[in-house]
Amino acid sequence: MGAHHDDKHDAPDGHGRALRLGIGGPVGSGKTALVAALCRSLGPSMRLGVVTNDIYTTEDADFLRRAGVLDPDRILAVQTGCCPHTAIRDDIAANLDAVETLEERFGPLDLVIVESGGDNLTATFSRGLADSQIFVLDVSGGDKVPRKGGPGVTTADLLVVNKTDLAPMVGADLTVMSRDAGAVRDGRPVLFTSIREDGGAHGVAEWVSGVVDSWHHHGHLHDGEVVP
Template sequence: MSSGRCDSLPPELHTHHHGHDHDHDHREPSVSTDRLSAAATGGVTGRGGRRPLRIGIGGPVGSGKTALIAALCATLGRELSLAVVTNDIFTTEDADFLRRRGVLPDERIMAVETGCCPHTAIRDDISANLDAVERLEARNAPVDVTLVESGGDNLTATFSRALVDHQIFVLDVAGGDKVPRKGGPGVTTADLLVINKTDLAPLVGADLEVMDRDARARRGSLPIVFTCLAREPGAARVAEWVRERSAAWSVEGLQGLVP
């Protein structure tokens, strides 16, 4: 057995099956997490008495969306209660990958099949995803953050605001350094742009400075993070961004700023 939130388990019940490094102390969760957890109520609400924060992760095929989710689960799974919905184009491969990696218990992962229309499933007809998200959150309550991974698509894919509260768009360097300049709603409007596989830049003749400059021109003040998940499997900076969004979400809930 294992749990997405180690701090909820008595030390004697804790077993090390959740796939992250064990340099942390399971008995001492961060103070803020613990205090906020106490405010959680029953049902499908998370911290702050609010429904869980939902973050969409989109981007082209092969850019590293699933690897990023595995990294976030490994890094954040001990402090936040997480759930993941994957959207595969053809199969349940992404969900299977996450299960094999053991980053989250099986019951916290659910796959949605998208009838070869990944963009439809996250934007035009979100009923299957909402069904999966809510069942997953109810089954694992209280959940702090639900990650929704879109099926690999093209640069035009974005999430409906009725499905997620924030979205991360993942590009990879191997797709070419022209991609940020080409823009599209993912590059331009995502709350966080992740440019992955920086280690491949010299191999594919991509100029990271060009990508950075073009992305900034497209995005104004919206944040951009360069990652190399192959060498830095914890995705620390992206995890920090998720941590901040989750904390802000809970605080808004506790302050009664939102329903």
């Protein structure tokens, strides 16, 4: 390592930077709406930044900026060249660059949310990019999705099942979804939301607050996992 290496990602003190929270999930499941809801709920008490990974241009970033939930300058968009999962998993350079740009411009920050582009059930965030990750499904994809699993559903730190208000209309059985998710997730939490009805996604916001609190004050995120 060079004598004057100053790549913050390598900083030995994990507390010297914001918690990086990845939010992934299929197209249309409500990732951007969840990011907006978290900004509404957490914005008053936390210093936030948001990085979006868009399929086309800067659509999600523009949506968030228009929503007025956060200073538009604190929202950066990363373009992924047809491969949204590559940018969050295999080649995270552009996302790290965006996260650190936000921290340099507005830091110190408490939380930087990295929203992935809509992708399939196999897309998860690299641990080199996200300290913690949420996977978002919606009920209209069918109540079999949790049973099908995939790394997003099984390994995310929190699974959010959104659009519960649509369940009766699409014939989705929330009990089945809850039971199947529990079976493949080895006890990791699952939350059901309807962000259209609860614009602050309060259950999820509470979970995120707990994670951010652990990161900054207790030095660990999960049982037995010590922050480097």
